[in-house]
Amino acid sequence: MKWVIAIIKPFKLDDVREAMTSAGISGITVSEVRGFGRQKGHTELYRGAEYQVDFLPKLKIEVAVSDNLLDQVLEAIQKGAQTGKIGDGKIFVLDLEQAMRIRTGETGEKTL
Amino acid sequence: MKWVIAIIKPFKLDDVREAMTSAGISGITVSEVRGFGRQKGHTELYRGAEYQVDFLPKLKIEVAVSDNLLDQVLEAIQKGAQTGKIGDGKIFVLDLEQAMRIRTGETGEKTL
């Protein structure tokens, strides 16, 4: 199994989720993060005090997938999240050793 | 060492933390996430505009554990988080290569 982490632009969430659902994913976890990267931030100004904000609001999607679904999922995320402009984000893949469903205690790929 | 990620129902945090402490864990990190899964979301309605909210508030617990504690920790989380109803969440285990305590610079299992 793999643990996939994707950093995307917030307004792309719905597209990504739909693409992933189509790729056979039935569960994902999303959190709000701030990203620092090539995409330029903006300036904030309060009573003359300027402040360069380099961190942009992004969403982090985390999903556990079985090995055989990995490629489709990566493709789905990429398609759903892409705008072609800088700052679209990244996808990272880690190895996942074990998964368990809390409700039932089952483990393995069937829990995903 | 292992990196354990658990997605749980928010109101179960205290139970889980207690169970983990009993299992010998002395540090954990918690964040607020939104989960999409089998558990049904709800409808929101604003001036006639309906909106199906599939993402539910969940908590993500992350904890680094030594290999020999892993099983007890998994059991502790499962016991603490279980209600038996759909949406109780998942536990994921990844391999953790290294850990360092920032204050002292020490590394390895003793930092956990």
Place this chain on the structure above:
Amino acid sequence: MKWVIAIIKPFKLDDVREAMTSAGISGITVSEVRGFGRQKGHTELYRGAEYQVDFLPKLKIEVAVSDNLLDQVLEAIQKGAQTGKIGDGKIFVLDLEQAMRIRTGETGEKTL
């Protein structure tokens, strides 16, 4: 490639980011988390109802690095985040199998 997770004190973010940038890192992802550990929390009191808060606000930094940058990055984070007081946080390193830039679809170390 490695996936580095650092839990730090919030007011150290700017120092850490600068240190990492100097170490050659061009992208990081930050999120707000609550940490439970050796550092003591505080008491809250509302109309006589006392409440021991063990969770402290922390920031989680996640960054994907190429293997050869790992040591410098660890050092940079540690230097930037250290105050020498309890609660400075931890750094965790996991193995990262794959990385993809959403905008271009490229994969591998060059995307970091």
Place this chain on the structure above:
Amino acid sequence: MRSRFTLGLTALSAALLLWPALVMAEGEAPTLDSGNTAWMLTSTALVLFMTIPGLSLFYAGLVRAKNVLSVLMQCFAITSIMTILWTAYGYSMAFGDGGAMNAYIGGLDKAFFNGVTVASLSGTIPETVFAIFQMTFVIITPALIIGAFAERMKFSAMLIFMVLWATLVYAPVCHWAWGGGWMGKMGVLDFAGGTVVHINAGIAGLVAALVLGRRKGFPTSHMPPHSLPLTVTGAGMLWVGWFGFNAGSELAADGTAGMAMAVTQIATATAAVTWMLIEWMKHGKPSALGIVTGAVAGLVAITPASGYVGPIGALAIGGAAGFICFFGATSLKRAAGYDDSLDAFGVHGIGGIIGALLTGVFASPALGGAGFKENMDMASQVGVQIISIGATIAYCAIVTFILLKIIDVIVGLRVNDEEETMGLDIALHDERGYNY
């Protein structure tokens, strides 16, 4: 509430009085006074302001984020429903002529504001203004109660309860004290609503908290206020609006109104400081929630006294309210174990009782007050106050209990566990307070 004229006469010099005095001597009815009317229009706005947004923010900040709208919605719906109820029959039941039953309840002669025209006067102000000033009181009283059962009551059951409660508890007690009923006749001093508003609301809240039972998780899991800035803002609004409540209850812009406003300010400040100091001593730190709760306790306690006592009375009543309510909202609640979520009883019930009682003491001219009712001394006045407090508590508790039990059978009082965990906002209203 007494006529502007009594007081005006004292204050006016003989020469200026001559002409109006002559007119009055010939038995003319009082005429409209634009100054008094201006103040009462303002007071009406101020008292409405106490409920929306004042009280609703005060309470909304204290609940968890998942229930914030439920509280705001309850206050807003109560405001609307009570307006209709008061127009339809409430005003008439409270201030109409009850004929043979007048000691206990008014009649229906003024239903739907029948006979209340542009030209009707109530003393020196238009009767419309008197009627809607009083309307703002029947709005805030039920709204106060919701503090006791917040975060767990069904919205539908809440509405039914409030309509019945306003009809069967508020209207009669209001008539007893202010509408010509037995309590007023007996000589109770209740300037702006110690019995009618605060004891009534506090007792109803206590009964509701007991009948509904505790929130899931109370008291083991912690339920911190989700936004104290809302609560402190609401407290500030309550304080400001309360000037309309107390000084407005004079129904005129005169010396008594001025003194009522002054003692309101003094008692509130004293109670706030008292609460702050006790907390500081007992817990080592003073809190924002503490000081604002103290202020509300002071506002409550000075309410029945506001037109009758002087600055010294205000200091005493404020100090007593801060001190006693502190223990009411903390130790007493924990000891007794009921879940009065936002301390409707601890602050309004207890504060109202303290105020109603001490009004009988500090109305004494020797203590700077305006004097007791005719032919009374302190002992007899305190006696009358105790009877009134006791009657209000007993009547209110019994009727509230019966109403809640009946409603529980018919529609059920509480949401189910799942809805409570999910929060009332989503469960009952399909909306969320915040989408950041």
Place this chain on the structure above:
Amino acid sequence: MRSRFTLGLTALSAALLLWPALVMAEGEAPTLDSGNTAWMLTSTALVLFMTIPGLSLFYAGLVRAKNVLSVLMQCFAITSIMTILWTAYGYSMAFGDGGAMNAYIGGLDKAFFNGVTVASLSGTIPETVFAIFQMTFVIITPALIIGAFAERMKFSAMLIFMVLWATLVYAPVCHWAWGGGWMGKMGVLDFAGGTVVHINAGIAGLVAALVLGRRKGFPTSHMPPHSLPLTVTGAGMLWVGWFGFNAGSELAADGTAGMAMAVTQIATATAAVTWMLIEWMKHGKPSALGIVTGAVAGLVAITPASGYVGPIGALAIGGAAGFICFFGATSLKRAAGYDDSLDAFGVHGIGGIIGALLTGVFASPALGGAGFKENMDMASQVGVQIISIGATIAYCAIVTFILLKIIDVIVGLRVNDEEETMGLDIALHDERGYNY
């Protein structure tokens, strides 16, 4: 707005009237009444309170967090700019003497408050007070419009548009109805601004929503209000402030002001409850956003009627407003497909039309009203109301459309896509609403 004297005379007893009556008979001008002045100073504060913070919070809560400051800023800037505009020439254009053109527009004789001194009176109140009371109306009207184009209009274009619109639409229509123009002469009943304020703002909003087009993503992606507690708070403030709007429009603290306040309260509550019940029946749950929107619809609809109708009229107008605006802000908008972001048209346009129309009905003494204009019956009065509504709609729509088209060419009306995605707060103002 009618003279205090007409009404005062009815209310006062003969004996007290004797002396002023004699004076008036000799043709003396009315003199300053401190009570009336007190109420109008208060009313001015209340109506300003409606815009800042009232309306600005109501709207701010409804947008997404990334646009919260843009809305607050628009309201605040409008408040400031309109003050200057009204001082410079607006007041004069609306209430000055237009000479030969007086049926259509006032003159510039009062520009920069020329001749408005400490001693100038307008009826029984200082003219300064009349001028700034009216100023608060020219502040809130443009502020209402922003609800229609929120989250996408350029701040610069918005400012230019509002200055031109206030000059070319608001000032003339205000003059028509209240400043001595044709509409008033024709006998329109518009107590506090059904045509001048609400229909005007609602229609301008609708045209703006159509000309600017929909927000990116509307209606497919969901744009939930970012903070309903702000919205409910704003609604409460609007309700309280509206007492100044309606009862203040009497320009006196008298029986008519009292009745205006009473019917405002009743109609608002009725509309709120009506909306709540319809939503409950249609969707299964009543919502906080629903009930407060209903209240605003009621406030809007009772505005033109407030000094003319009685409690029964208020119940009817409130019920109608709640019912019809519900469909205006939900079904109609979805069916027609325009993006009136915060329902400026659905609530103010439609509510204003309902109110203006029904004023012609419920002013009838048979229905508890104060009577029609001289020599009118219900049919002719309703006719006059319809003509006034029609003229306002037509004139406002045409001029608004032309202004927007011109501004679009010169500076552009909308922000670009990237700015809209990023949010107007950062894009236009370099600041963020929240930094938790």
Place this chain on the structure above:
Amino acid sequence: MRSRFTLGLTALSAALLLWPALVMAEGEAPTLDSGNTAWMLTSTALVLFMTIPGLSLFYAGLVRAKNVLSVLMQCFAITSIMTILWTAYGYSMAFGDGGAMNAYIGGLDKAFFNGVTVASLSGTIPETVFAIFQMTFVIITPALIIGAFAERMKFSAMLIFMVLWATLVYAPVCHWAWGGGWMGKMGVLDFAGGTVVHINAGIAGLVAALVLGRRKGFPTSHMPPHSLPLTVTGAGMLWVGWFGFNAGSELAADGTAGMAMAVTQIATATAAVTWMLIEWMKHGKPSALGIVTGAVAGLVAITPASGYVGPIGALAIGGAAGFICFFGATSLKRAAGYDDSLDAFGVHGIGGIIGALLTGVFASPALGGAGFKENMDMASQVGVQIISIGATIAYCAIVTFILLKIIDVIVGLRVNDEEETMGLDIALHDERGYNY
């Protein structure tokens, strides 16, 4: 603040004046006027509203989330403590008879409102009303100061400082200007508190900012306001409440009160627009924080002038305040390097000086003003203004400095580093602002 009679006489027609004029000629004391009393009761509520919730929200939004309650709590505690202090001896020290020392300080004859009864009058209003109207001024002035040392001062030290400061600085300066002291005798024009309130608060703030030193991290790390919607809301409330401050300082509902309200509105709007435009030109974008800060600067500057100048004066004073305070709160502060956290000095100190100075200019009848004090021309009036400003600055700065140094030795002024990092809410009050 001048007698209603002076002005009333001008405004009234001869016929109506005859009778009261005769009465007055016989030397009768003024009698209670219900209209004036109504307005002053309202004004008192409005000025309290300025502090809680107005100013407290304005400031609370500007600090970081971890300090939000500390600011709200300071405002609330000041409100309460000052009420008690004013009742106990403050009012007497400011407005009592100081005997031989009367040029510098009042006496203790009115301590604990001794002799202030229901029947006592102050001009045409009850003395209780005058006393609590003035009480709201001694509440807001210390509350303004906290803007200068926010986010780092100990709560206990703050309380001690404020009690001493109100006693040793506010009460005397208030007596000098309004209580019969030398400044008033000299002929200073300070209608509603340019010297007494704003210069006093601004200078005390500056001294406090210097003595306490900068916040940890200032100016390198950024400390953005945690919730600008709170700040904008607070600004709106300040604007509305300020009507009571300025128009209320007339102590009557008359033409001067009307003009005071009008010029307040005009100056505020002008300052807001001025600030917005400068920022737009200098930084490329106008901000919400900018426009509201400009509005407050305008409110401050028009305060001493409000009863003396006309619309033209208001435009000029507003423009000057917007322009100069912009540089005071941005360039000057950065250049000088002190950490006046929320710009108490930059806005109130500088704005107060501008206003007090220009009052001496625009009171000129030639510029539409109400005229200088007897036997003065513009030069001598400006001279008097400068002396008053200078005396206030010098006295306030010296006493404030000494007080702070003493308190620093005894209890310490600042929290420690760890508490500052953690935030004052948890460190000093054991509570958190938000629990979402």
